[in-house]
Amino acid sequence: MSSTANTSNLTMVNAFDPEKASGLDPKTQEMVRRREKLLGPAYRLFYQQPVQVVRGSGTRLWNPDGEEYLDAYNNVVPAGHANSRVTAAVHQQMQTLSTHTRYLQDGILDYAEDLLGTMGPLGDTGHVMFTCTGSEANDLALRIAKHHTGHEGIIVTSEAYHGNSELTSGCSPALGSRARLGTWVRQVPAPDSYRIPREQLADLLVEHVREQIADLQRRGQGLAAFIADSVFSSDGIFGEPTDLLAPVAKVVRDAGGLFIADEVQSGFARTGDSFWGYQRHGVQPDIVTMGKPMGNGYPVAGLVARPGVVERFGNDQRYFNTFGGNTVAIAAAQATLDVLRDDDLLTNARTIGQVLRDGIAELSLRYECLGDIRGAGLYVGVEVVSDRDGKVPDQARASAIVNAMRDRRVLISSTGPSANVLKIRPPLVFSSDDADWLLSTLADVMSTTDEG
Amino acid sequence: MSSTANTSNLTMVNAFDPEKASGLDPKTQEMVRRREKLLGPAYRLFYQQPVQVVRGSGTRLWNPDGEEYLDAYNNVVPAGHANSRVTAAVHQQMQTLSTHTRYLQDGILDYAEDLLGTMGPLGDTGHVMFTCTGSEANDLALRIAKHHTGHEGIIVTSEAYHGNSELTSGCSPALGSRARLGTWVRQVPAPDSYRIPREQLADLLVEHVREQIADLQRRGQGLAAFIADSVFSSDGIFGEPTDLLAPVAKVVRDAGGLFIADEVQSGFARTGDSFWGYQRHGVQPDIVTMGKPMGNGYPVAGLVARPGVVERFGNDQRYFNTFGGNTVAIAAAQATLDVLRDDDLLTNARTIGQVLRDGIAELSLRYECLGDIRGAGLYVGVEVVSDRDGKVPDQARASAIVNAMRDRRVLISSTGPSANVLKIRPPLVFSSDDADWLLSTLADVMSTTDEG
Numbered sequence: 001m002s003s004t005a006n007t008s009n010l011t012m013v014n015a016f017d018p019e020k021a022s023g024l025d026p027k028t029q030e031m032v033r034r035r036e037k038l039l040g041p042a043y044r045l046f047y048q049q050p051v052q053v054v055r056g057s058g059t060r061l062w063n064p065d066g067e068e069y070l071d072a073y074n075n076v077v078p079a080g081h082a083n084s085r086v087t088a089a090v091h092q093q094m095q096t097l098s099t100h101t102r103y104l105q106d107g108i109l110d111y112a113e114d115l116l117g118t119m120g121p122l123g124d125t126g127h128v129m130f131t132c133t134g135s136e137a138n139d140l141a142l143r144i145a146k147h148h149t150g151h152e153g154i155i156v157t158s159e160a161y162h163g164n165s166e167l168t169s170g171c172s173p174a175l176g177s178r179a180r181l182g183t184w185v186r187q188v189p190a191p192d193s194y195r196i197p198r199e200q201l202a203d204l205l206v207e208h209v210r211e212q213i214a215d216l217q218r219r220g221q222g223l224a225a226f227i228a229d230s231v232f233s234s235d236g237i238f239g240e241p242t243d244l245l246a247p248v249a250k251v252v253r254d255a256g257g258l259f260i261a262d263e264v265q266s267g268f269a270r271t272g273d274s275f276w277g278y279q280r281h282g283v284q285p286d287i288v289t290m291g292k293p294m295g296n297g298y299p300v301a302g303l304v305a306r307p308g309v310v311e312r313f314g315n316d317q318r319y320f321n322t323f324g325g326n327t328v329a330i331a332a333a334q335a336t337l338d339v340l341r342d343d344d345l346l347t348n349a350r351t352i353g354q355v356l357r358d359g360i361a362e363l364s365l366r367y368e369c370l371g372d373i374r375g376a377g378l379y380v381g382v383e384v385v386s387d388r389d390g391k392v393p394d395q396a397r398a399s400a401i402v403n404a405m406r407d408r409r410v411l412i413s414s415t416g417p418s419a420n421v422l423k424i425r426p427p428l429v430f431s432s433d434d435a436d437w438l439l440s441t442l443a444d445v446m447s448t449t450d451e452g
Numbered sequence: 453m454s455s456t457a458n459t460s461n462l463t464m465v466n467a468f469d470p471e472k473a474s475g476l477d478p479k480t481q482e483m484v485r486r487r488e489k490l491l492g493p494a495y496r497l498f499y500q501q502p503v504q505v506v507r508g509s510g511t512r513l514w515n516p517d518g519e520e521y522l523d524a525y526n527n528v529v530p531a532g533h534a535n536s537r538v539t540a541a542v543h544q545q546m547q548t549l550s551t552h553t554r555y556l557q558d559g560i561l562d563y564a565e566d567l568l569g570t571m572g573p574l575g576d577t578g579h580v581m582f583t584c585t586g587s588e589a590n591d592l593a594l595r596i597a598k599h600h601t602g603h604e605g606i607i608v609t610s611e612a613y614h615g616n617s618e619l620t621s622g623c624s625p626a627l628g629s630r631a632r633l634g635t636w637v638r639q640v641p642a643p644d645s646y647r648i649p650r651e652q653l654a655d656l657l658v659e660h661v662r663e664q665i666a667d668l669q670r671r672g673q674g675l676a677a678f679i680a681d682s683v684f685s686s687d688g689i690f691g692e693p694t695d696l697l698a699p700v701a702k703v704v705r706d707a708g709g710l711f712i713a714d715e716v717q718s719g720f721a722r723t724g725d726s727f728w729g730y731q732r733h734g735v736q737p738d739i740v741t742m743g744k745p746m747g748n749g750y751p752v753a754g755l756v757a758r759p760g761v762v763e764r765f766g767n768d769q770r771y772f773n774t775f776g777g778n779t780v781a782i783a784a785a786q787a788t789l790d791v792l793r794d795d796d797l798l799t800n801a802r803t804i805g806q807v808l809r810d811g812i813a814e815l816s817l818r819y820e821c822l823g824d825i826r827g828a829g830l831y832v833g834v835e836v837v838s839d840r841d842g843k844v845p846d847q848a849r850a851s852a853i854v855n856a857m858r859d860r861r862v863l864i865s866s867t868g869p870s871a872n873v874l875k876i877r878p879p880l881v882f883s884s885d886d887a888d889w890l891l892s893t894l895a896d897v898m899s900t901t902d903e904g
Contacts, residue, residue: 074551081549094538096507099526116490129492314493
């Protein structure tokens with residue numbers, strides 16, 4: 001696994017490799033060249049053949065030639081591309097007023113109340129704080145945790161991704177070994193339900209967290225927080241079992257730390273079982289962070305915290321985010337929440353997610369390399385392996401499948417420490433026809449890329 | 453000055469004090485109470501009597517009773533509230549496609565090229581990176597500087613504000629003494645052109661920077677970057693002289709550090725002299741950061757860096773910001789840039805800014821407490837003092853003026869380490885009629901609050 005890990009450190013899972021640019025048509029080559037010149041070396045494109053998109057609607061995207069793609073990847077638009085209700089709400093509010101939180105407004109209070117109503121006991125007393133991005137939400141959550149506890153240690157999973165700021169990238173091992181981790185970060189293995197017997201997972205996770213807490217304490221850093229995404233997206237998508245996080249939260253709190261649920265991926269009905277991922281685990285977080293899907297593409301994000309943990313932070317220093325929770329961001333977030341609820345996209349995520357998993361499971365009867373099919377709701381992970389008995393990750397095969405799907409205009413990606421887990425995470429309006437399209441395309445891809 | 457400094461540490465300049473909530477009308481009281489419950493203790497409102505706004509257009513805001521306010525404060529909307537071109541561009545793009553930078557698009561490249569065209573030599577080869585907020589832009593700039601130099605020291609001005617993330621709040625002394633500064637931060641006094649002879653300012657600043665570089669080196673931290681806002685907004689708004697930053701940049705580079713121009717406040721034509729604040733100082737930064745006004749309220753921000761400084765960062769790790777530079781953000785930014793240029797708001801900023809300064813200078817002949825009138829373009833600072841000879845800051849008087857202006861429905865604020873500098877920073881579409889309104893209201897306020 002070391003060679004695949006080394007590769008992913010430099011080239012990102014499913015990234016376009018500029019060294020192979022010579023195989024592209026002249027127009028794409030020119031755009032790639034222009035991007036390099038204007039945006040520089042830190043930007044990455046998806047796929048061996050990058051995709052140009054100029055229009056979107058629902059689960060569909062179109063390129064300049066009018067060719068239609070099925071989007072089975074973008075969770076940023078849970079209500080679908082160019083959703084008319086969200087678009088209208090943003091337009092209406094932009095024509096009326098776009099301003100910040102230092103003037104009184106009703107909209108932000110109504111939305112905060114509505115959002116808190118989805119969160120169970122935490123919502124009864126919790127405070128909402130608005131940011132623009134999930135990175136900002138996690139950065140703020142960790143700042144609050146450090147200020148509240150007076151400690152600096154943060155525990156994450158081995159391949160966690162929590163953001164792009166100094167603080168959050170410092171606890172995002174998924175960024176690769178050349179991106180610096182903080183001296184205050186400790187990693188615990190994610191609960192790999194494919195390779196470890198399920199009945200051992202909860203105890204193992206607690207044991208690993210205990211070890212890292214002891215290490216932080218011994219070095220005088222102490223524990224500020226444990227932060228995790230309850231579907232462990234960048235660790236390989238582990239939606240089951242759901243008895244893992246409540247025991248961890250207890251151990252973390254006993255050590256004086258906070259339990260932070262990073263719901264950027266698993267929140268807003270994605271998992272199909274409950275509105276928030278942490279609710280599947282029966283745990284009450286101290287802070288919940290949220291981002292991507294919150295405004296159906298409009299930059300809005302935030303966190304909800306127990307009053308007790310934010311009191312000292314709030315009294316000692318203020319928090320202001322110019323665009324965070326501005327009137328237009330709130331309009332986008334409210335419309336998105338309304339669509340999720342009115343169109344019952346929670347049920348759709350559960351139903352269609354199961355259709356996808358069942359369909360891929362059937363394919364796996366014919367194709368040995370589809371070693372494990374898992375996830376929750378419309379977050380599907382498929383482990384691609386070279387040897388089903390040995391469960392050996394097959395990054396090359398996974399990449400071949402992702403790119404062959406793209407060539408047939410169905411957009412998915414891959415993830416995990418070995419980049420061998422297919423990642424299927426469509427808008428929540430994904431229909432059963434969409435699922436059929438994806439499954440038949442995958443069947444076609446498997447039959448033509450099958451080497452066995 | 454220690455008592456005013458202590459006060460500002462806890463209550464923020466021009467913040468509403470909840471202890472005085474009992475003087476409010478019942479409806480406002482109820483909104484304040486609801487805000488505290490839902491948003492928690494870290495949020496602040498402006499003014500002793502908070503303002504509720506429900507509609508905006510150009511330089512005007514309206515409360516629910518239809519009462520009109522003159523907005524002489526919000527730089528986030530340089531093209532004016534609810535600008536029709538920006539609103540239409542965002543609506544058009546939201547109906548078409550809202551997606552991120554990992555697919556190819558022309559719009560982001562065209563905008564990057566256009567933006568670079570405003571920057572002088574840096575623009576010829578520079579790379580643009582997109583974020584959502586100025587805080588994210590500064591956080592990223594400092595990460596790049598640390599990665600490029602291998603050093604960790606950051607030098608800022610005494611009352612600098614550079615953002616709300618862990619890294620940027622850690623170098624933002626303006627947040628008050630209870631907000632933790634980094635061990636890697638050093639402060640230098642801002643060039644106080646009111647209290648220090650102008651001919652000494654440049655040498656003094658260089659000398660202070662040299663001292664802090666030596667201290668960072670002696671402790672093994674080294675210098676990663678000097679970062680400053682060229683109008684020194686939170687230090688008290690010092691628009692002149694403009695020969696200060698080129699000598700600093702030289703000293704910083706000689707020590708292996710980067711010179712970062714934080715243009716969140718001074719960029720996008722605000723100063724009236726040049727599109728970017730650093731251009732007034734004849735300096736070429738290594739990195740330029742930008743934010744607030746960039747999308748006329750839409751959350752878009754970013755930075756421009758010399759290729760050399762971002763190369764190692766870009767090769768060792770990627771940068772991705774889900775909403776940063778998405779298709780709608782680019783549409784907003786492009787429309788805003790078009791308006792700034794087509795309506796020549798640079799000239800308007802210069803002309804009307806001068807009208808304001810001249811008008812206030814005339815008032816200062818009658819009112820001793822208006823000790824110094826300064827700034828650049830439509831960024832006006834007025835130092836309120838209790839004793840013109842001693843130049844003693846008068847925070848109480850400044851606060852009385854700001855709140856009396858608000859009671860007459862003209863919105864300004866105050867700033868500076870002693871919170872005694874009136875801060876007038878309107879949308880760049882501020883007209884000469886608007887200036888007349890502001891000046892006559894200020895005259896009225898001065899005559900009724902005059903104690904001498």
